[in-house]
Amino acid sequence: MSDDKQLDEIASLNTLDQLRKAIDQVDGKIHNLLNYRARLAERVAEVKLAELKAETGEADLSKVMFYRPEREAQVLQKVIDRNTGPLPDKTVAHLFREIMSACLALEKPMEVAYLGPEGTFTQAAAMKHFGHGVIAMPQPEIANVFAQVESGQCNYGVVPVENSTEGMVNHTLDNFIDSPLKICGEVALRIELHLLVCEGASAQTVKTICAHRQALAQCRQWLDNNWPGVERLAVSSNAEAARMAKDDPTIAAVAGDIAAEKYGLMKLASSIEDLANNTTRFLIIGREDVPAGGNDKTSLIISAHNKPGALLHLLTPFEQAGISLTRIDTRPSRTQNWAYLFFVEFEGHQQEPRVKAVLDNLIEQSVMLKVLGSYPAAVL
Incomplete structure (x- = not known):
């Protein structure tokens, strides 16, 4: 109709x-x-x-x-x-x-590993990307997410890669260097942070504010203005901070709605992040290459020769081919002092002729090139 x-x-x-x-x-x-x-x-x-x-x-x-x-x-x-x-x-x-x-x-229930414990933004990203029909498996560290997928214990994994306020998540980039896994998707999640306490707690009882170090950084200014002098303690995750606050009125956790619901916490303050558009991007990792879908991105790690203009020489082929770069980040090489690896993302799929030509050019100019995967750009 x-x-x-x-x-x-x-x-x-x-x-x-x-x-x-x-x-x-x-x-x-x-x-x-x-x-x-x-x-x-x-x-x-x-x-x-x-x-x-x-x-x-x-x-x-x-x-x-x-x-x-x-x-x-x-x-x-x-x-x-x-x-x-x-x-x-x-x-x-x-x-x-x-x-x-x-x-x-x-057809087949999928198991998806994510950076846990339950209540993290990574869990929320996994649900946003895969829906609630999957079996979500929390892992204590990013390396464990990679290990679960590499071993076949889980079909896919979800790991954070960058935040719009605090930049790249270096642990994720470092795990890609030696891993055979492929990037097969991405998801962006708007991050809203709240100050959470257990029932019966109040501003007067709180002595310590706990959160992951990135969350503390994302609301640093708000905490400086509203809770000056109160101890801040960095813990393994926001969900862990929420778990700690669950039974301790002296602890306030900085975390999101999913953690508040999971651990039954109340909000002393809502949306305390310093920037209103605070967003974290997550990558989906798997064992298989993803065919071209029409609106794709490609990620790679590349190491240049240690000489003047090396980065310019690596980027020039992209300009000549009319390929738009969406991300460049630098990590120190773990095998040579004062040498660097570049994490590069761009629009297009490695199966496209113009992308393949650029990659062939880069192989000749670089010390090492590793394509991490071509995958659909985030829709949601």
Whole structure:
């Protein structure tokens, strides 16, 4: 039914009873279509398994690739492109994200490792990217997320890579240097920080404010203005700070809504981050390369010869090919003093001819080049 016909039909409904009956009818249609989509997803699993058996003689579900990052990004982009309202684009896309997640779980539930414990922003990023149909597995350190995916214990991992206020997450970059894993997606998460305490605590009882060091840095000015002289303690994560505050009225945690809900904390103050657009970007890591999807990014690590103009020589091929760089960051080399590795991100997929030509050029000019992956640009 066209939008105009829908509006005409809605305008003809003049009583609450008529409107409620119409909503019930629509709900029934939506429900039937959801079940139809779910059955199609189950059939996809059957066909993929049959194709694998025909090719290899095996029918092993663990060897079937059910999650296709480029396909999901295309579907979500189509959802946004065809949306005519009144629901906002992002709202509709999030609804479809959860539908896709639930249907994918019927094919094969995925296990996703993330930087824990429960209640971290990394967990929130994992849910935003994969939906709630996955099995989320908290890990104590970024290195453990990499290890879980490398070993096959988890299908994918989610790790923070940069914050709009505090810059790159160096532990993540360092783990990529020796890891065989590929970047297969990205997700950006708006970071809202709150000052959280347990029930019965107050401004008068708080003696220490705990959070991850990055969170403390992201609200440094607010804390200086509102809580001068109160001890600040950096801990392993904001969720750990929330756990500590759960039973101790002398501790206030700086953390987000998911931690507040998980540990039953109250807000002494809301949205205390210094910059209103405070955002953290996360990377999805997996074991397989991702095919081109039409709106892709590529990340790589490159080491230049230690000579004047080395970085300029590395960047010139991108300019000549008309490729837009989205990120450059520097890390000290762990094998040679005063030598550096460059973490570079740019628009395009490594399978594209112009990107391949640039990469071939860089191989000739560099000491080391490692493509970390080509992946769909974030849709949500």
